[in-house]
Amino acid sequence: MPPATIRSTEKHSVRLSRPAQVAEEIKSWLVAENMAPGDRLPNEQELIARFGMSKGTIREAMRILEAQGLVKTRTGPGGGSFVHEVSLERAWALLVNYFYFKDLTIADIYQLRLALEPELAASLAGNLSNKQLATLEENISAYAEPPTSAEEERAQHVASLQFHQILASCASNELLGFLVGFMANMLADLTVYRRLYEPRNYELWRKGREHQAALITALRRGDAARARETMQSHMQTARALMVEQEAEMERRFLKTR
Amino acid sequence: MPPATIRSTEKHSVRLSRPAQVAEEIKSWLVAENMAPGDRLPNEQELIARFGMSKGTIREAMRILEAQGLVKTRTGPGGGSFVHEVSLERAWALLVNYFYFKDLTIADIYQLRLALEPELAASLAGNLSNKQLATLEENISAYAEPPTSAEEERAQHVASLQFHQILASCASNELLGFLVGFMANMLADLTVYRRLYEPRNYELWRKGREHQAALITALRRGDAARARETMQSHMQTARALMVEQEAEMERRFLKTR
């Protein structure tokens, strides 16, 4: 059941450039024709003819659609532009652009995680295949032993976020899955970039591992309530530790400049 | 505290088109130089010279950045391309593209709303200015009386979603605000497009108004717990009714074709 329309609902008041207009027209045409991923758009020459515009303008329009992840273009015979399902990674990347200029804190992200991750965990209980459960177990085996170096600490930190990405990818509610994955992805970027893994924390490692192991058990048993509680504890301890680490790094940063 | 980077973390494996490469280079340049909204990019000629590429290629790159909402371009003297903060509406629109190909149900959206709206309400309690509270009250006055026509029903339905948009815009956690607003916006599109307001529902109208009025009171008093509970009830009843309406419309749709 697709949403109403893909067409931009932004203020039409602003004058769009011609390429942007063409891109919008193609989008609404795409909706009207109910085109699906893989369907081919008219080729350059046809589009030039239809819109009565130059090659440059049409090409710029295609680049716009491509940037939005809605079409992919291939060269060669049988090539051309094709409708494309916006990829998860592309959608994340576009969304990160929005938050780039905002001042998101670790606490902000954890407020969301605390609300969403337990919900996700509960909804997955009893609904995971053995293969999916095995993937989760394999993932936590990547940090079976406490880290012995900063490099290992970093790797394990990212791996433990990967655990949540896997859970997210299993969600039947695509909106929920998208958001949980987005936050894990963002935290992975942030921790690496801001070296949040640096103030080593044995406690974080031990509790995290405990929680994740307990969670897998609850998920396998189909115990939704338990899964929710476990995830909630996990998020609460992780939040406390991460917020503290953020503050610590903040202090270090201030000192050194 | 900006996130790690704005630069796309998508698989670099895929060969990017030259305009896309240029766009990525400009982005990372933008990050490295720590440029802020309003800052001017080199003009076309300079970019052509710097990258050693043709006008067309550079222009396509700029269209890509423009599509992502990161730059705006103006003609005329003193014109050129300028760094631009990605607008809320643009970010929503780009995200809608992702879900266009997914089968989101009303139930999916409400699962998220049920998790996030109460959290938002609680975090706003006692933190709203009189002006903000007045805006909320003005908004609910738009549906002080039960609707008397389908058209009025539609308008009121959209207005009551507007209520949540206002709350979202007050959030201090930008991530939380963005998501709550996004969902309200999406529901507004969906209800209009799929005529979900049509099976009239006096119950929805009455309870919704009651809840929203009670919520304003709790927010004014700074009673976070009460605000959370009220919003939770609101979401639960709304979900039940909307899901039922979705099913009803589904039945009608199936019948008529």
Next chain:
DNA sequence: ATCTATTTGTACGTATGTATT
């Protein structure tokens, strides 16, 4: 209000690259 300078926007011709058959 008109002109002028600046900068983007559009058009088009040509040549090159690339993948399929």
Next chain:
DNA sequence: AAATACATACGTACAAATAGA
């Protein structure tokens, strides 16, 4: 290996918009 059917890239010429004199 060659021919074909596409997109990709480049360069130039001119049009349109806008700010300032």
